[in-house]
Amino acid sequence: MRRxxxxxxxxxxxxxxxxxxxxxxxRAYNIESLTVAPTEDPTLSRMTxxxxxxxxxxxQIIKQLNKLIDVVKLLDLSEGPHIEREMMxxxxxxxxxxxxxxxxxxxxxxxxxxxxxxPSTYTIELTGSATKIDSFIEALAEHKILExxxxxxxxxxxxxxxxxx
Amino acid sequence: xxxxGAEILVRCLKDEGVEFLFGYPGGSVLHIYDALYQQDDxxxxxxxxxxxxxxxxxxxxxxxxxxxxxxxxxxPGATNAVTGIATAYMDSIPMVVITGQVPSAVIGxxxxxxxDAVGITRPCVKHNFLVKDVTKLAETIKKAFxxxxxxxxxxxxxxxxxxxxxxxxxIPYHYPDKIIMRSYQPTVKGHSGQIKRAVDxxxxxxxxxxxxxxxxxxxNASEELRTLVRHxxxxxxxxxxxxGSYPASDxxxxxxxxxxxxxxxxxxxxxxxxxxxIGARFDDRVTGKIAEFCPDSQIIHIDIDPSSISKTITxxxxxxxxxxxxxxxxxHLLITGKKQPQKKALEAWWAVINGWRAQQCMSFDxxxxxxxxxxxxELVHEITNGDAYVTSDVGQHQMWAAQYYGFDKPNRWINxxxxxxxxxxxxxxxxxxxxxxxxxxxxxxxxxxxxxxIQELSTCLQYGLPVKIVALNNRYLGMVRQWQEFFYxxxxxxxxxxxxxxxxxxxxxxxxxxxxxDDPKTLRAELERxxxxxxxxxxxxxxxxxxxxxxxxxxxxxxxxxxxxxxxSNCELPQSPERELS
Numbered sequence: 001m002r003r004x005x006x007x008x009x010x011x012x013x014x015x016x017x018x019x020x021x022x023x024x025x026x027r028a029y030n031i032e033s034l035t036v037a038p039t040e041d042p043t044l045s046r047m048t049x050x051x052x053x054x055x056x057x058x059x060q061i062i063k064q065l066n067k068l069i070d071v072v073k074l075l076d077l078s079e080g081p082h083i084e085r086e087m088m089x090x091x092x093x094x095x096x097x098x099x100x101x102x103x104x105x106x107x108x109x110x111x112x113x114x115x116x117x118x119p120s121t122y123t124i125e126l127t128g129s130a131t132k133i134d135s136f137i138e139a140l141a142e143h144k145i146l147e148x149x150x151x152x153x154x155x156x157x158x159x160x161x162x163x164x165x
Numbered sequence: 166x167x168x169x170g171a172e173i174l175v176r177c178l179k180d181e182g183v184e185f186l187f188g189y190p191g192g193s194v195l196h197i198y199d200a201l202y203q204q205d206d207x208x209x210x211x212x213x214x215x216x217x218x219x220x221x222x223x224x225x226x227x228x229x230x231x232x233x234x235x236x237x238x239x240x241p242g243a244t245n246a247v248t249g250i251a252t253a254y255m256d257s258i259p260m261v262v263i264t265g266q267v268p269s270a271v272i273g274x275x276x277x278x279x280x281d282a283v284g285i286t287r288p289c290v291k292h293n294f295l296v297k298d299v300t301k302l303a304e305t306i307k308k309a310f311x312x313x314x315x316x317x318x319x320x321x322x323x324x325x326x327x328x329x330x331x332x333x334x335x336i337p338y339h340y341p342d343k344i345i346m347r348s349y350q351p352t353v354k355g356h357s358g359q360i361k362r363a364v365d366x367x368x369x370x371x372x373x374x375x376x377x378x379x380x381x382x383x384x385n386a387s388e389e390l391r392t393l394v395r396h397x398x399x400x401x402x403x404x405x406x407x408x409g410s411y412p413a414s415d416x417x418x419x420x421x422x423x424x425x426x427x428x429x430x431x432x433x434x435x436x437x438x439x440x441x442x443i444g445a446r447f448d449d450r451v452t453g454k455i456a457e458f459c460p461d462s463q464i465i466h467i468d469i470d471p472s473s474i475s476k477t478i479t480x481x482x483x484x485x486x487x488x489x490x491x492x493x494x495x496x497h498l499l500i501t502g503k504k505q506p507q508k509k510a511l512e513a514w515w516a517v518i519n520g521w522r523a524q525q526c527m528s529f530d531x532x533x534x535x536x537x538x539x540x541x542x543e544l545v546h547e548i549t550n551g552d553a554y555v556t557s558d559v560g561q562h563q564m565w566a567a568q569y570y571g572f573d574k575p576n577r578w579i580n581x582x583x584x585x586x587x588x589x590x591x592x593x594x595x596x597x598x599x600x601x602x603x604x605x606x607x608x609x610x611x612x613x614x615x616x617x618x619i620q621e622l623s624t625c626l627q628y629g630l631p632v633k634i635v636a637l638n639n640r641y642l643g644m645v646r647q648w649q650e651f652f653y654x655x656x657x658x659x660x661x662x663x664x665x666x667x668x669x670x671x672x673x674x675x676x677x678x679x680x681x682x683d684d685p686k687t688l689r690a691e692l693e694r695x696x697x698x699x700x701x702x703x704x705x706x707x708x709x710x711x712x713x714x715x716x717x718x719x720x721x722x723x724x725x726x727x728x729x730x731x732x733x734s735n736c737e738l739p740q741s742p743e744r745e746l747s
Contacts, residue, residue, distance in 0.1 A: 011348055014295065015283060026288050056475070063472035069292040069312060072348040165347060 191238025193265025219249020224593030255583025291319030316351025380444015558614030588617030
């Protein structure tokens with residue numbers, strides 16, 4: 001079992017997302033995260049799916065995705081060097097001075113930005129790989145996390161390799 | 166030329182060369198029906214249930230190779246069509262289904278007869294469309310036919326809201342000749358390097374097997390297959406869906422394989438050293454136990470759908486492409502190449518296979534005082550010179566039809582293999598009979614299955630379709646009963662059919678001919694009498710032996726060499742005892 005990041009260019013049509021989501025549920029494939037938004041060409045959407053499976057299952061996932069009529073192109077980013085980023089917004093309780101200092105320090109260490117402050121909360125924006133974001137959440141173990149919002153992974157291949165029509 | 170959406174839709178079908186439209190009217194498609202009324206290029210066939218419209222279109226498609234076309238209304242019209250759409254999807258049948266939809270302005274408001282047809286059909290179509298703009302209607306229809314009939318074929322649904330077909334809105338008509346979709350370009354030509362590797366591997370085989378499926382029928386590759394098989398001299402087996410792609414009467418054909426395949430085909434699969442799978446998808450009914458599938462074999466697989474390759478069985482030489490095109494290239498290499506098949510090894514292999522054959526796995530009791538279903542199918546084959554179109558429903562009768570009719574031509578055997586849809590046979594036969602009015606079309610069925618779409622007897626009368634219905638009536642849901650006998654200690658839970666109608670009177674009340682046969686001595690004469698009525702639908706209600714089972718049988722999850730054999734065969738494998746039903 002290995003984690004794969006699959007990038008898809010898909011026609012920006014109504015229902016395209018449900019075709020992909022439906023495929024994963026109908027064939028009982030795992031889906032860890034799915035992000036989607038239009039590209040610079042408004043007729044195309046770019047989708048990033050993080051999934052876990054054996055080589056055989058990943059091969060089937062890729063073939064089945066390619067078979068969807070709306071899918072234009074597809075790339076398994078995990079096959080080569082790539083960059084993955086995820087964005088998280090996290091709201092933490094900071095009732096005391098020492099809590100404020102500690103959370104600020106942790107946020108700085110992880111290169112987060114505090115984007116909203118109230119007398120009792122900090123809201124932090126953090127970007128990085130999924131593992132970095134997991135680590136930040138772990139680092140905040142002694143604090144009260146009020147809310148987390150994660151975008152899911154976006155990925156892109158390193159170097160000259162591109163996924164484009 | 167300016168046309169309304171309804172007129173555009175009908176005109177597109179005409180320009181696409183559609184002969185028959187199988188459908189049922191309703192509120193959301195009334196504009197389309199009005200446009201249909203005002204033309205006579207396309208013949209509309211009014212079925213009695215939307216499921217039958219899809220099966221009839223499906224039968225038409227399987228027999229002709231052209232996409233079947235369906236028109237149903239929104240809501241229940243669409244949901245009733247779903248079984249037929251899923252049936253076509255599982256067997257890769259080209260079909261275009263137009264579903265009416267409530268007007269765009271009320272979509273999502275739980276309007277009368279509204280369902281999310283695109284959502285409901287999504288997992289059982291090759292693709293589907295919701296038309297949002299009448300100016301896109303013609304292009305969408307072109308795309309639907311293109312997608313349905315190219316690559317691995319399949320059903321495509323077009324959901325058309327009522328306002329799109331509004332007769333008051335007219336726009337210029339243009340039907341595109343050709344469509345290019347950046348997201349859909351099916352592979353046709355196989356990889357030449359892989360084809361060469363496959364040919365080399367085939368020629369090293371000492372115990373080769375050729376295993377072909379529905380893809381050969383769908384891909385119109387029977388000629389190419391025949392050339393390959395005859396050139397190599399190898400044994401060939403086909404799946405249920407592939408019957409007829411290679412002549413059953415040919416010496417090299419060793420019968421169907423799989424759950425109810427022949428002893429020789431299954432044993433040869435188990436023992437072969439090189440297997441070539443052509444247009445087949447290693448279905449679980451074919452492979453049996455995956456871990457013991459062709460244990461000593463290297464496998465070549467030709468399929469147009471990359472996702473069929475290495476899905477359940479890992480293959481050594483995959484070739485993605487159109488079966489006919491790939492086989493042509495393969496035949497060319499074989500015929501012009503210097504290397505020949507391993508003659509000596511092949512002779513030894515045929516000796517082994519002929520030894521298995523001699524055990525006569527398909528034997529049954531020919532002296533019974535009850536009518537044996539196998540004997541009925543054999544007789545029907547004889548009476549029709551093996552040249553009829555045969556549709557079936559699902560169950561024991563389907564297997565006997567597959568095993569004993571002996572199809573020599575492709576597109577003649579029409580059954581729901583993948584989905585296993587009871588109720589398929591009669592409406593499918595209607596579609597075939599419309600396409601081939603002068604041919605004999607038979608629906609081999611059971612008393613259970615036929616009741617699932619029996620209302621279509623009425624459609625048959627309306628359009629004068631002289632289908633011959635051969636109902637093997639054993640008063641049981643026979644395949645369920647057989648499994649209960651084998652695997653549930655003869656606890657026959659709800660597999661018994663009580664209160665059957667009088668099928669003769671039923672056929673007569675629909676305006677047809679009914680013939681009941683319950684004596685083996687009159688079987689031939691009565692069948693001949695019925696088949697002689699060329700222009701009448703004849704319903705043969707044939708009272709068959711209740712205890713008969715389909716043999717051989719590989720239980721689910723067992724290997725190819727673990728078959729239950731008929732008590733009447735000479736096979737070495739354990740035979741099932743003959744049983745009397747209480």
